[in-house]
Amino acid sequence: MDLVNGTTVQAFILLGFGGELQKRFLLLIFFTALYVFTVAENITVITLVFLDAQLPRLPMYILLSNFSWLEICYVTTTVPRMLLDLASHHGIISFHACFLQFYIFFSLGVTECFFLSAMALDRYLAICQPLRYPQIMSQYSCYVLVAACWVVGFLWYPIPVGLISKLSFCGPNVIDHFMCDFGPILALACPPLGIVPLVCQVFMNAVMVCNVPFVVLSYGNIIFTLIKSTNQGSRKKAFSTISFHIMVVTLFYGSVGAMYLIPGGESQSEVTKAITVFYTAITPSLNPLIYCLRNDQVKEALERLLKRKERWFQRKEMI
Structure with missing residues (x-):
């Protein structure tokens, strides 16, 4: 049955x-374990x-807890569907x-870009504007920033x-990907495409233009200030914290930016899948570790939580 816009797909x-079946089975095990691990560690951060x-x-930590929730949503958007297709092979x-x-x-993805900018702003104000930081980054303003x-x-x-959804899809309906991505979907649309590709490219580039220079300038000013x-002690501690933040930003923008540098050819789809897997499944599993692994405040919070649980079990045993 044809739709109004001429789409038959x-x-x-x-x-x-x-x-092969064996390869899909191994991938299913790997991505299932990775997904469970990613969700568990991000829930741990939020808790x-x-x-x-x-x-x-x-x-x-208001920003970090919301960022962890974002990562759970981000990985859940693609990985469960990918696991289903690996298990059933219908796609x-x-x-x-x-x-x-x-x-x-x-x-x-756009929300994550703005979250990374918000976290860069928070660190910039904390290190470069320490006297004004409590007034500018109050709890209220932080929640407003998160909501924004x-x-x-x-x-x-x-x-x-x-x-894109209003374009006609009247030909092949096979997407050489594990998810519904911009490029593969647009490649299946029947001409004429009009200005749709240009509009989409403008929106995608605008995200980068709005966030990447801001993040680079923020961390550049932070490094210059440090x-x-x-104060050698505080400088070393701040450098340690900022280096992990920069690592997260580099992983995300590096993998997303690599999508624009993929050469054409038969291997293009395989490279695209590999890069997409990296920033949709692997990076969300690394971010909590990068932010919290050497964070003293998180370690102290974990120790306090474990001690509270231990005292609770002791009281229960006494009852």
Whole structure:
């Protein structure tokens, strides 16, 4: 049955990773373990922040707990569907489900870009403007900043997604990917495409233009301020913290930016899948470790939580 916009495709087929049964089984085990680990460690971060007496009052940890929730949503948008396709090997996804995944995935990606900018702003104010930091980054302003990241992230992509969904899909319906991504979907649309690719590219580039220079300038100013600092102890501690923040930013923007540098050819889809797996599945599992592994406040919060649990069990045994 033809739709109003000339579309005859009612569902897409995600090729995923293909390959032999044994290969798919190994990938299924690996990504299942990775997904469970990612969700568990991000939930641990959120639990630590909200159950601790000190961390919920600190802007950095308000941002970090929301960032952990964002990572859970981000990885859940793609990985469970990928696991289903690996287990069943059918890869069929409806037209509307495909575009819903497309919209949510890109909206969460934009939200993450703004969260990384918000965290860079927080560190810039804490290190470069320490006297004004408590007034500027109060709990209220921090929650407003968090809400703004979520709202802007989900208001960024309705127009591009809406424009692509209105195109005609009258030919092949096979997507050589494990998810509904911008490039593979647009490649299946029947001409004429009009200005849709240009509009989509403008929206994608605008995210980078709004965030990457801001993040680079923020951490550049932080590093310059720390170099000038005469307090060796605080400088070393701040450098240790900032280096982990820069690592997270580099992993995210490096993998996303690599998508624009993929050469054409037969191996293009395989490279695209590999990069997409990295920033949709692997990076969310690394971020909590990078932020918290050498964070003394998180370690102290974990110790306080474990001691509280130990005292609770002791009281229960006495009863």
